[in-house]
Amino acid sequence: MTEKSEMSLVVKGRRIDGRKANELRKMTAEVGVIPQADGSAKFSMGETVAIAGVYGPKEVLPKHQTKDDRALIRVYYSMLPFSTTDRCRPGPSRRSKEISKVMIDALEAAIITEKYPATAIEIHVQILNANAGTRTAAINAASLALANAGIEMRDLVCAVASGKADDTILLDLFQPEDNFGQADLPIAVMPNRKEITLVQMDGDLSSKEFDEAMKLVMDSAMEIYEVQKAALTGKKEKKK
Amino acid sequence: MANKLYVKDKDIVVPGQVLAEGMSYIPSGKAVRNGEAITATVVGKISNKGHVVKVVPIFEKYAPKLGDKIIGKVVSMNNYGWTLDIGVPVKCELDLREGSQSFIETGKMAQFFAVGDLVFVEIIGNRNGTFKVSAKDRLYRRLPSGHLINVASGLIPRLIGKQGSMINTLKDESGCNIIIGQNGYVYVHCDDTKNIYKVQDAINLIESDTTSSGLTEKVKKMLGGKN
Numbered sequence: 001m002t003e004k005s006e007m008s009l010v011v012k013g014r015r016i017d018g019r020k021a022n023e024l025r026k027m028t029a030e031v032g033v034i035p036q037a038d039g040s041a042k043f044s045m046g047e048t049v050a051i052a053g054v055y056g057p058k059e060v061l062p063k064h065q066t067k068d069d070r071a072l073i074r075v076y077y078s079m080l081p082f083s084t085t086d087r088c089r090p091g092p093s094r095r096s097k098e099i100s101k102v103m104i105d106a107l108e109a110a111i112i113t114e115k116y117p118a119t120a121i122e123i124h125v126q127i128l129n130a131n132a133g134t135r136t137a138a139i140n141a142a143s144l145a146l147a148n149a150g151i152e153m154r155d156l157v158c159a160v161a162s163g164k165a166d167d168t169i170l171l172d173l174f175q176p177e178d179n180f181g182q183a184d185l186p187i188a189v190m191p192n193r194k195e196i197t198l199v200q201m202d203g204d205l206s207s208k209e210f211d212e213a214m215k216l217v218m219d220s221a222m223e224i225y226e227v228q229k230a231a232l233t234g235k236k237e238k239k240k
Numbered sequence: 241m242a243n244k245l246y247v248k249d250k251d252i253v254v255p256g257q258v259l260a261e262g263m264s265y266i267p268s269g270k271a272v273r274n275g276e277a278i279t280a281t282v283v284g285k286i287s288n289k290g291h292v293v294k295v296v297p298i299f300e301k302y303a304p305k306l307g308d309k310i311i312g313k314v315v316s317m318n319n320y321g322w323t324l325d326i327g328v329p330v331k332c333e334l335d336l337r338e339g340s341q342s343f344i345e346t347g348k349m350a351q352f353f354a355v356g357d358l359v360f361v362e363i364i365g366n367r368n369g370t371f372k373v374s375a376k377d378r379l380y381r382r383l384p385s386g387h388l389i390n391v392a393s394g395l396i397p398r399l400i401g402k403q404g405s406m407i408n409t410l411k412d413e414s415g416c417n418i419i420i421g422q423n424g425y426v427y428v429h430c431d432d433t434k435n436i437y438k439v440q441d442a443i444n445l446i447e448s449d450t451t452s453s454g455l456t457e458k459v460k461k462m463l464g465g466k467n
Contacts, residue, residue, distance in 0.1 A: 039299065057301070058329040110255075112281060118369075119329055147255050150299035152270060152281040155256025192256040192279065225256075232283050233252040 009177055010166040016176055017046075022216055024160065024172045024223060029140070029231035031148040039149025041231070043141035045160075046174055047131035052141035054149040057119035071116035075103040077138055079127040088130075099135045106139050106159065106188040106198035112152040121151065132178035133161050139188050139198070144228050157197060158224035159188035162213040169209055171216045185213050191221040249288045252298070253280040259293050268294035302328055302393035302423045304371050308363045311383070311421030312373065314353050322353050324361070324373065326423050327390065331370040334361060338374040358383040358427055360419055383419065386429035387436045389443055393424040398446055398455075405456050406446070413463035414439050438463055 009016060019025070025046030034040035037053035044050070060066040077100045079088045107123070123145065125138040136159035143157040163173045165181030178184055183203030189196050205213060243262030247253060259271060260278045267273050270282045271293055284295040304310070304326065312324030312332060321335040336344060339352050353359055353375075360380050361373040375381060391399065399420060400407045411418055416430040416439050428439050442459050449455060 038301065056329070147283050148299055150282055150297055150301055153255040154274075154281065155279070156254060190256060192258060193274070229254045229257070232254045 008166055009180060010168045010170070015170065017174060019172075021168055022171050022220070024220055025174065027224065027227045029144060029227050031144055031231050037145070037149075039145045039147070039151070041141050041144035041148055043137055043144060043228075044129075045133055045137045045140070045172065047129055048133050048137045049128040050125055050134065050137040050141040051128055052123060052125045052138065052145040054121065054123050054142075054145040054151070056121040056149075057116040057151070058122070060118065060120040065120075066118050069117055070113035071111070071118075072120045073104050073108050073111065073113065074120060074122045075100045075107070075142070076122070076124045077103060077127075077135075078125070079130055079134065083127045083130045099138070102135065102198055102200065103139055103142065107142055107146065107157060109195070109197040110143065110153045110155055110157045110190055111146065112154060115152050121146075132173050132175045133186070135200075136160050136186050136188070140224060140228065144231060147228075147232055155190035155192050155195075156225060156228050157188050158191050158221045158228065159186065159198065160217055160220060160224060161186040162216045164203065164205060164209060164213070169212045169216065171220055183209075183213075185210070185217075187214065187217040189218065189221045191225045194218070245288070245293070247286045247288070247293070249286055251286045252283070253286060253295060254283050255279075255281055259286070259295070264291055266292045268292050270295040270297050298394070300392075300394045304328060304330060304332075304363055304366075304423070306363055306365065308422045309379075310361060310363065310373070310423040311388075311419065311425035311427055312359050312361055312423075313388075313425075314355050314357045314359060317349060317353075317355055322349075322359075324359065326371075326421075327425060328423065332373060333370055334359065334373050334375060338364070338372070338376050341376055353382055358386070358388060358425075360421065360427070383427050384429060386417075386427050387440075389426040389428060389440060391424050391426055391443060391447065393422065395447060396420060396422055396424065399426070399443070401456060406459065409456050409460050410439060410442055410463070413460055414442070 028044045031041045033042045034053045039054040042051045077096050081087050081090050123142045127134045139159035160172050162171045162185050163181050164183040165177040183205045185201050188198035243264045245260045247259050257280050258277045267278045271278050271280055278293055280295045282297045284297040287294040312326045314322050315325045316323045324332040326332045361375045364374045365372040414435045416428050416435050419427040428436050430436050
C-alpha cells in the first residue's frame, strides 16, 4: 500500500481507466441465479464479480450455538482459485475468515434477526473474479440475495470503497489504485437510513481526507441502491 | 406535518424503500414504521387501501399455520408417533393417536407409516414450536410411492387456479393423481412414468410464467400436444 507507483494514477483529474474521481465502475446485478438456494444474487462492479447464495432460515447445527431470541447469521466468503492473477489457494484463509467476520457485522445490522428466533441464516459468497473491492461487491451481492430469499431487512446494504491515490481522494478503487495507492477505505451503508454498518481503513488518511472520502461514499450509495432495486423488481416485471 | 404517499397500488418495492411519510398512514403486512416514515422490509407488492399501506411479499418461505393441509415425509419413528419433514426448519410430529382412526397395535406402526413414506396431513396445533399434525380424518392418508416435486409455497394458489381450474387441467390432461400440500410439496402419482415428467414440465412452465394470463390454456396445449 505504501509503495509508490512509477506511473501516476491520476492525470488531469482522470484516472487510468478514464473515470473521474467520484465515479463508480459499471455495475450489474442479477437475482435468482442459484436454483437450489433460497435466495441468490450476482453482483459485479467493473471486473470484480461476486456471487452469493442464501440458505435459510434453517435449523441451527450444532444446536448449542442457537440464539433463542434471534437468528444466527453465518457468512462464508471465499475467492475462487481462478479469481486472481496468481492462483488463489482454495479453502479458508486468514483473509477470508476476516472478511466473513466483517460481513456478518455489516449485514446483521440490516437483517431483522428478531423475526427469526432460533434459526440460522447462511450466506455463501464466492468471488468469481477479483479486481479490488471484493468485500464490498460481496456485501452488495449478499444483501441482494437476502432480499431475494424474502428475509425481512431494515434496508438493503450498499457497500463501496473509497481511498487515496496520488494524493487524490478517489471512489471505488480498482486494482492499480488499490495496490499502489495510499489508502483504502471500504464502507457499507444503509442508504435510506444513512446508517453505516462497516468501515475499515488500510493506509493513512488525515481527518479532513477521511471526511471527504466518507462523503463520496455516502453520495454514491443511492446509485448502488438503484442498481440493486432494478435487479430485484426487474425480474418480476419481466414475468408479466 | 406532511403526510405523503410515495407509492401506488401494485407497485413493487424493495427493503428500506420509503413508502409513506406521516403518522396518518398505517403500516401493514411486511411494512414497518421507522420514525415518521413507513418503510418496506421485503421485496413485495403494495396493497394500498385508504390510509393502510400493506406490503405483500413476493419471495416468501412457507410458514406453517393451523389448519394447513400439507405433505410430510416420515423421517423417524418412536413409540409415541412419527416425526415428519415438511420442508421448513420446524419440528413436526404426528402423534400415535392421530395416526389412524383404527387401533394401532404395538409393533405394527410401520404398517401405517414407515420411514420414508409421504403423508398427507393437517396441522392441528403448535406446542412450544413443535407442530402437531393429524392424519385421522378420511381425507388424510399415506401416499403410495410417487414423485415429490418441491415448489415455492407462494406458487400454490397459481398451481390450483381459480376454483381449481389449473389443478383439474393438470390432472385431466396428464392422467396423473396430483396432491398439493400447502407447504409446497406436490405429490404426483402415475402408472406411466412419462406422464410424471409432463407434470414436472408443466409446473416449470407455471413457475417461470406466473403472472401471464391464459396460463391454463397454455398448460392444456402443452400437455395435450404431447399425448
